[in-house]
Amino acid sequence: MKKEKRYGRQTPTTSVIMPYEHTWVNEAVELYERSGRTAMEWQKLLLSDLLAYNDEELFVHTKYGFSVPRRNGKNEVIIMRELWGLWKGERICHTAHRTSTSHLAWDRLLDAVEAAGLPVAGSYRASGKEHIEITGGGKIEFRTRTSKGGLGEGFDLLVIDEAQEYQDDQESALKYVVSDSMNPQTIFTGTPPTPVSSGVVFKDYRDKVLQGMTEDCGWAEWGIEEKVDPYDVDAWYETNPSMGTVLNERKVKAEIGKDVDDFNIQRLGLWVRFNLQSAISQREWEELQLQKLPEFAGKKLFFGIKYNPDGASVSMSLATQTKDDKIFVEGLDTRSIREGNGWMLDYLKRCGSNVGGVVVDGASGQSVLIKDMDNYGLKPPIEPKVAEVIDAYASFESSVFAKTICHMGQPGLTRVASTCEHRAIGGHGGFGYKSLSEDIDISLLDSAVLAFWLADTTPTETRRQKIIY
Secondary structure, eight states, X not given: OOOOOOOOOOSOSEEEOOOOSEEOHXXXXXXXXXXXXXXXXXXXXXXXXXXXXXXXSOBSOSEEEEEOOTTSSHHHHHHHHHHHHHHTTOEEEEEESSHHHHHHHHHHHHHHHHHTTOOEEEEEOOTTOOEEEETTSOEEEEEEOOSSTTTTOOOSEEEESSGGGOOHHHHHHHTTTTTTOSSOEEEEEEOOOOTTOOOOHHHHHHHHHXXXXXXXXXXXXXXXXXXXXXXXXXXHHHHOTTBTTTBOHHHHHHHOOSOHHHHHHHTTOXXXXXXXXXXXXXXXXXXXXXXXXXXXXXXXXXEEEEEOTTSSEEEEEEEEEBTTSOEEEEEEEEEEGGGOSHHHHHHHHHHGGGEEEEEEEOTTTHHHHHHHHHHTTOOOOBOOOHHHHHHHHHHHHHHHHHTOEEBOOOHHHHHHHTSEEEEEEXXXXXXXXXXXXXXXXXXXXXXXXXXXXHHHHSOOSSSOOOOOO
């Protein structure tokens, strides 16, 4: 008996679509299929959402994002949308992360335009700056994204290809290019970010839409919620709508390698819930969280103070040793330097004899703090040498991975700890941390590292001093 042919799921596994009654999808599909191509059902479904319009004939979705695993044909959806837009006289900007991707998109669309019989008034090929213009119709520009690309230009449709690489500074340059349009639309298309992806805009957009924090926005994706066995054939069909047409089981099986995470992300559409770019992932940090305060080894509290290099803020954290030979850390606060040092000095004063030591780093405020502590009658802080700072970060990160650090899950400290990457200190492989996001102040994590280091290297009655050779 012949085995019945199997096809991939044609509807998204997750979607948020604004309600609509009208769509231009039929005329767009008809135009596209004049080129000799055939639209698949899942592609028609996405195109229907993209071309949905209200009673005023304005797009229902002013922004729309979709994520489909690689090699399924998501670029054909964009070709359909752009082909229709050119026919309707739209001004279109198609952007990509790589010049090669931008050029390939131009080449594919030009083939479709010519095959569909649309009259080409002109097409121009230049590295990263291709365009196509239709006689009596629209015009499309292809651009490789930069932080300044698109400034001063106006469009009706903005396409963000390779959206997983779309960065904040690029969005700042491009998001206003459709503002003058009477019926603007922005489309994001890509795959879930991998450890080497540089963008955060795509993920942030997805999160906001799924959380109901947007208006006039749509989202659709094919993907799994949790990591699965790469050989789970059902997952292949669930997350790849072109299985049975463009893709088959033999092709997918050949893609499986040692990197299970990469296969789950790129072939099965897994959106990893922690920041893959971060030196410390959210999952790793959350595994250190306690449900209740631990038993402490003593009464001594150790404080770390970090002045941000930009001179704008200062953070303070505390750490103390636990009876099970771990270090408990907690971020206290981050404040503007304009507020002065009083809040930190008052806190230290209230702790009295429980202060086991204070360590401070940051040239922008060290000298002033030392004077202020002296005036408050507090013992002078430790000013760590470069070698000690390097050791502090190395010990902190090693302890995170060894799970000898614990905390109570403060949102602020969790956010900064799971959104950091290494920065070089010294010339011999030493590192510190810097934030992956401009709106996150890394100094809170820095202060926690310093507090940890002081607690970790100070002997107690129940804990022998750590000696590193």
